Amino acid sequence: MAERLSAEARKSALAELPGWSETPGREAIGRTFTFKDFNEAFGFMSRAALVAEKNDHHPEWKNVYKTVEVVLATHDAGGVTRLDIDLAKAMSAIARQLGVP
Numbered sequence: 001m002a003e004r005l006s007a008e009a010r011k012s013a014l015a016e017l018p019g020w021s022e023t024p025g026r027e028a029i030g031r032t033f034t035f036k037d038f039n040e041a042f043g044f045m046s047r048a049a050l051v052a053e054k055n056d057h058h059p060e061w062k063n064v065y066k067t068v069e070v071v072l073a074t075h076d077a078g079g080v081t082r083l084d085i086d087l088a089k090a091m092s093a094i095a096r097q098l099g100v101p
């Protein structure tokens with residue numbers, strides 16, 4: 001199983017993930033993505049879902065029209081692991097491809 005990151009390690013990983021931050025009240029990281037419209041938001045979710053399934057590591061997320069609110073944690077580990085950081089990076093890269101910096 002992946003190792004839960006310390007607060008320090010989470011902080012330094014987040015420093016390299018623009019837009020991502022600690023989720024208040026729990027050990028997790030999150031970001032809200034805002035796209036041009038619903039089509040782009042759902043396109044993002046489709047692409048991210050394929051990455052998540054391939055890695056057997058899945059987001060908690062909520063879509064309202066053109067926004068997607070994402071929270072990442074490793075439930076098995078009770079916190080944030082490298083798997084969450086990797087998924088956050090992949091999600092940011094997909095969003096960039098769709099024109100969201």
Ligand SMILES: C[C@H](O)[C@H](O)[C@H]1CNC2=NC(N)=NC(=O)C2=N1
Nearest residue numbers: 056057058059073074075076077
């Ligand atoms: C059995 C299976 O590998 C686990 O349930 C996986 C699936 N996807 C997961 N996704 C996330 N985000 N956290 C987990 O702990 C997790 N566990």
